[in-house]
Amino acid sequence: MRSGGQGMTVLILLSMVFSVFHLPDSFADWISYWRPQWLLLALVLWVQLVPHFRGALFRNLFAKRATDEGTTTRRVLFAVWLLGFYADVLLGDPFGVNGAIFAAIAFYLLRFRDRLHLQTLSQQMIMVFMMVFVSEIFRSYVHNTVLHQAWDLQPLTLAVSSTLIWPLYHWIGQRFRGTALRN
Amino acid sequence: MISLGLIWAGGGSEKASQNSPLLLPTGTDRSVASGLKGVRQSMLLLTGPVYFLAQTPYALASSVSDITSDRQSLLQQRDQLNAQLLGMKEELLRLRFLQAENTRLRQLLGSKVQLPGQATIAEIIGVPPDPQRAAVILDKGTADGIAVGYAVVDASGLLGQITDVSANTSWALLVSDRNHATPARINRTGVRMIVGGIGSSDRLVVEDLPVSTDLRQGDLIETSGLGGRFPVGYPVGLVSSVESTESSPYLQASIAPSAALLKVGHVLIISPPSADTLAPAVQSVDVNEGES
Incomplete structure (x- = not known):
């Protein structure tokens, strides 16, 4: 259980590093239009696996004196909202964009947790595509209004690349779940 | 909360x-x-x-x-750098003479002498992942005396300005960003203008310059120093194309930026220029006296 939690922390940190990693300047410009949303995928995995991480850290942070599932859900939402502010500063986005995206996605995942639990990998990939696509449209809208950036195909390309990377995260998630259930 | x-x-x-x-x-x-x-x-x-x-x-x-580079290539590099240094030293000697002359002439005119700002060497440690954002992250912050608004230049021209700063890192917005505008002038004629970014790393545009302006392909555009943010005289870019259409009262001109906007390496952060006032006795000199 504990090893799963530590692995999750490492995965989130690695996802942050990957999301700011830049390619050598000899690389073609168009590749950066196909970067997967590493941090968002790690977050989706974490929220999906939250019930399995009932270790010391989880108990103290999210389940201490929690009388019902709702309290834990609110705490998880608050945590991902705060993580969103950090992501804003990390990626140079206007303050609050990532918080809104993360909290909305976490709410969806927690609200329909039981139903999503039965999904196959291909169904999960469709779900990831929709989540990244909608969130990137929202991000593009904010960038367009606040930073005067032009609309482009990024919502689509980022959603496709994130969908293609999801099986890797799914596999890591299964490893974590296996660890969590064995303990 | x-x-x-x-x-x-x-x-x-x-x-x-x-x-x-x-x-x-x-x-x-x-x-x-x-x-x-x-x-x-x-x-x-x-x-x-x-x-x-x-x-x-x-x-x-x-x-x-x-570690793995061999002695031969290092020696070759040293010779190359020595030759470059000699050239720079010669240029510096000429520059010192010109600077002294410029100061004297400015004193005659009674205008203020602009002192160059302090320069700090910084390294680019990151680039935001969004290709539409033209910015870089530098490894110097408030601990090194950096503040918001400082100009960033590389070896060949103006790169951008500092927009966010923490104790040991800072964000610099590049001249090519859509939100960036640079007060500039044509080096040949001194006509002032605003150069704006359009989100492309190899093209800047001239904003609202009348068609009657004398602007030619190949003209050097440099910072004008107006606004007090950028020091005067740093190259912004070369005019790559000038077009005038009958339907528009403004020139459609694009500029190829001088600075290597896509390269990663070392840059200079320059504090805003400080203006030094002159003694009152010098200010009263009338330059038209000799002509009459």
């Missing part, structure tokens, strides 16, 4: 006491913004390690190439 609320409330009351009661709503808004700016600045400090980690492969690769 509570701490955020406290920052907002505290900042609000402080602003309210400074402003007149009529301006209270605006003052409160501003203090919310400045409170959030503080939060953002302290969070920026926490993002430094992530950027350093993401930079590690490049740092490792460069140290590996340092």
Whole structure:
């Protein structure tokens, strides 16, 4: 259980590093239009696996004196909202964009947790595509209004690349779940 | 949540006491913004390690190439640098003479002498992942005396300006960003203009310059120093094309930026120029006296 939690922390940190990693300047410009949303995928995995991480850290942070599932859900939402502010500063986005995206996605995942639990990998990939696509449209809208950036195909390309990377995260998630259930 | 609320409330009351009661709503808004700016600045400090980690492969690769480079190529590089240094020294001698002459002429005209700002060497440690954002992250911050608004240049021209700063890192917006505008002038004629970014790394545009302006392909565009943010005389770019259409009263001109906007390496951060006032006796000299 504990090893799963530590692995999750490492995965989130690695996802942050990957999301700011830049390619050598000899690389073609168009590749950066196909970067997967590493941090968002790690977050989706974490929220999906939250019930399995009932270790010391989880108990103290999210389940201490929690009388019902709702309290834990609110705490998880608050945590991902705060993580969103950090992501804003990390990626140079206007303050609050990532918080809104993360909290909305976490709410969806927690609200329909039981139903999503039965999904196959291909169904999960469709779900990831929709989540990244909608969130990137929202991000593009904010960038367009606040930073005067032009609309482009990024919502689509980022959603496709994130969908293609999801099986890797799914596999890591299964490893974590296996660890969590064995303990 | 509570701490955020406290920052907002505290900042609000402080602003309210400074402003007149009529301006209270605006003052409160501003203090919310400045409170959030503080939060953002302290969070920026926490993002430094992530950027350093993401930079590690490049740092490792460069140290590996340092270790494995052979003696012959190092000697060759040294000779090349020595030759370059000699050329620079010769240029510097001429520059010193020109600077002294410029100061004398400025004193004759009674105009202010502009002192160059302090320069700090910084390294680019990151690039935001969004290709539409033209910005870089530098490894120097308030601890090194960097502040928001300082100009950033590389070896060949103006790169951008500092927009966000934490204790040991800072964000610089590049001249090619859509939100960036540079007060500039044509080196040949001295006509002033605004050069704007359009989000492309190899093209800047001239904004609102009348068709009658003498602007030719190949003209050097340099910073004008107006606005006090950028020091005067740094190259911005070369005019790559000039077009005038009958339907528009303005020139359609594009500029190829001088600075290497896509390269990663070392840059210089320059503090804004400080103006030095002259002694009153020199200011009263009339330059037209000799002509009459």
